[in-house]
Amino acid sequence: MGATRFAGDVVLDLLSGMDTPRTRLEMVRRKPVPFPPEPVRWVGIEATRRSLARADANGGKENLWLKAMARLGLGFDS
Numbered sequence: 001m002g003a004t005r006f007a008g009d010v011v012l013d014l015l016s017g018m019d020t021p022r023t024r025l026e027m028v029r030r031k032p033v034p035f036p037p038e039p040v041r042w043v044g045i046e047a048t049r050r051s052l053a054r055a056d057a058n059g060g061k062e063n064l065w066l067k068a069m070a071r072l073g074l075g076f077d078s
Helices: 002-016 040-057 064-071
Strands: none
Touching: 002 064
């Protein structure tokens, strides 16, 4: 509920052209990374899911896929 209300407030601020702390947020100003089409999306999700399971089994040691995702800003620590 809180996220929906926040999003509504951001949209109202943007539509009215107001400069508020909400409209200056990086996540509001920057376009999100688009999801790729299927089946590329499925391959990426499966690679991430399997890599995370492997990292859990190996004491948190990330493989090349997880390191690349983190470098691109798509990791869980980003």
